[in-house]
Amino acid sequence: MIPRPNLVRETGGSFVLTEPAVSLDPGLPAEGYVLDVGADGVSVRGGSPAGIFYGTQTLRQLRDSGTVPGVHIEDAPRFGWRGVLLDVARHFMPVPDVLRFIDLAAFHKLNVLHLHLTDDQGWRIEIPGRPRLTSIGSRRPRTMLGARQHGLFDDRPHGGHYTDDDLRRIVAYAAERHVTVVPEIDMPGHMQAAIAAYPELGNGFTGGVRTSWGISPHVLNMQPATLDFCRQVLDHVCALFPSPLIGIGGDECPVGEWASWSDEPHTIQRRFTAEMAAHLATHGRRVLGWDEILAGGAPPDAVIAAWRGVAPIAVAAAAGHDVVACPDTSVYLDYRQSDDPGEPTPVGTLLTLADVYAFEPPPADRLLGAQANVWTEHMESARRVDYMAYPRLCAFAEVVWSAGRRDFAEFSDRLRPHLARLDALGVNYRPLSGPRPGDARPGAPGHPRNLEDRLAELHEMTADLRRV
Known part of the structure; x- marks a missing residue:
């Protein structure tokens, strides 16, 4: 995932992507979120609507042909x-x-x-x-x-x-x-x-x-x-x-x-x-x-x-x-x-x-x-x-x-x-291998x-x- 979430814990399994249950959590930073994917479904808690939005962007990146891995993510930005x-x-x-x-x-x-x-x-x-x-x-x-x-x-x-x-x-x-x-x-x-x-x-x-x-x-x-x-x-x-x-x-x-x-x-x-x-x-x-x-x-x-x-x-x-x-x-x-x-x-x-x-x-x-x-x-x-x-x-x-x-090596892998x-x-x-002929x-x-x-x-x- 890019950018890398600040805390990721894989909980195992792969689950059919469903519409996430979203809720506000005033205990979280304003732009922070918690994302859970498991047998009970998908939930996104955000400190504000922005936090919920960022949680859903992470969910978009996790999606793979309609399934998502079991995961618990706690995340918030470094800078405002x-x-x-x-x-x-x-x-x-x-x-x-x-x-x-x-x-x-x-x-x-x-x-x-x-x-x-x-x-x-x-x-x-x-x-x-x-x-x-x-x-x-x-x-x-x-x-x-x-x-x-x-x-x-x-x-x-x-x-x-x-x-x-x-x-x-x-x-x-x-x-x-x-x-x-x-x-x-x-x-x-x-x-x-x-x-x-x-x-x-x-x-x-x-x-x-x-x-x-x-x-x-x-x-x-x-x-x-x-x-x-x-x-x-x-x-x-x-x-x-x-x-x-x-x-x-x-x-x-x-x-x-x-x-x-x-x-x-x-x-x-x-x-x-x-x-x-x-x-x-x-x-x-x-x-x-x-x-x-x-x-x-x-x-x-x-x-x-x-x-x-x-x-x-x-x-x-x-x-x-x-x-x-x-x-x-x-x-x-x-x-x-x-x-x-x-x-x-x-x-x-x-x-x-x-x-x-x-x-x-x-x-x-x-x-x-x-x-x-x-x-x-x-x-x-x-x-x-x-x-x-x-x-x-x-x-x-x-x-x-x-x-x-x-x-950087770990970032490159992701x-x-x-x-x-x-x-x-x-x-x-730009391809990682360098410019294509048509790029010049x-x-x-x-x-x-x-x-x-x-x-x-x-x-x-x-x-x-x-x-x-």
């Missing part, structure tokens, strides 16, 4: 935040594919979908009174093929956006599976798509939606009307998403365009983040931001998604912030899975199945949990997302659910029959990175945090 980010801005994912992604995450007992809805390369959400965000901002005339160092493009238009009803459907579908959808509108950087739609939001830029990967230098200005725009966007996001946290990004924001606004342009983002946090507080919500917002001091109740290695995890916790661990060198699932030349668009540092399984979030007083991130610059389809996410997301799910010592379950669910996972993308070359070079780069990138 067991998340996965899905980037639908770089490559739009239609609603049915998002729902399927949620199904698979919930099957592995993940409970947070961090939905990255906007970026330089596309805006995916309707905002009342701002029609050009989707008529212009959701479309780009071409898409970069492979890593940006190669300068290759496919010259095919790409676009798409979600209606309000689409997003309500996604939120409701996730809630039925005890998954919280945390939306992210990245600001004040990563905003070129919005500025392409409404140039008055920018600092003189009059071009289109970004077609290349990397960081756009074009960021929001700080005019009162632009701040009002941001508040309007967040108002609508709060109306659609009941999540107590709302992501505002805050990462990778160049300050060059702000030089004429202030002698200290680096302080502008801190004030911007504080204003957006104060506005979200009027809705009873908290900010979720990437660890860059720690520089100069983040809003006191902000939750930090620590991605630039492991150092920001300790910095965020020491500064009194709740923190989610998602270091790129351990849980970025767009990174290459092997050195095999058949891997599609190999970028980033090497991140094998074993590497993900070995990830151990550093202990911190305010650690909520961890999440894996699926950035889709190089994932042009749901099948490609499958290939990059699975089975590495299986390994991650065990890291954040299962307590105690982990053994993974092989689990892959048959993924086959039955139609998941285009020779027309979209990558840019592999060396781990030591990346760690040195991260040390330099987080120098500002060592002064927090």
